[in-house]
């Protein structure tokens with residue numbers, strides 16, 4: 001499965017970002033801010049080179065950033081969050097999502113996730129899947145609220161610290177879930 005080149009819609013209904021935050025496709029100019037958010041939120045942060053590599057493959061990857069809309073005269077607003085996905089044969093995979101600690105619980109994460117889901121749906125993809133640390137209650141709740149269901153575990157999947165992964169799955173319009181259930 002590959003990704004087309006159309007831009008996704010801003011968000012799905014019901015998950016708009018706060019009014020001082022805008023979503024836009026991630027570009028090289030955002031990478032410094034993206035890396036800062038990643039360092040502040042991940043126990044094993046991706047280095048900037050990993051994000052750069054992801055952006056070099058637009059046929060299978062889509063990344064979005066959330067930026068503060070003010071001050072308006074700056075060329076880009078401060079990056080406060082980001083999310084990305086990769087098209088795989090079985091399903092679109094959420095690769096990463098994070099919101100700067102000072103901006104959490106304002107709806108930014110939900111808006112970023114909605115952007116990914118709306119983009120995947122618009123591109124005709126049938127399902128979205130992801131892994132999440134079993135102890136990451138905030139992310140598990142975010143995904144559950146978006147309609148993801150827990151469909152399996154990967155024991156010891158994560159390192160530093162070692163932790164199980166929960167596999168989550170969301171069928172987009174009309175698609176079947178693994179095992180044939182709907």
Ligand SMILES: CC(C)(COP(=O)(O)OP(=O)(O)OC[C@H]1O[C@@H](n2cnc3c(N)ncnc32)[C@H](O)[C@@H]1OP(=O)(O)O)[C@@H](O)C(=O)NCCC(=O)NCCS
Nearest residue numbers: 041097098099104105106107108109110132138139141142
């Ligand atoms: C997970 C994360 C992206 C959520 O971003 P956010 O902007 O704070 O999320 P939102 O404000 O949009 O919250 C949406 C919903 O997620 C859930 N949620 C978010 N943070 C939560 C928390 N700390 N505790 C419990 N539920 C939480 C809630 O259901 C929330 O809805 P509500 O506020 O109406 O109750 C953010 O906590 C984060 O960056 N965490 C570190 C990185 C990470 O764990 N990424 C996921 C990797 S799989």
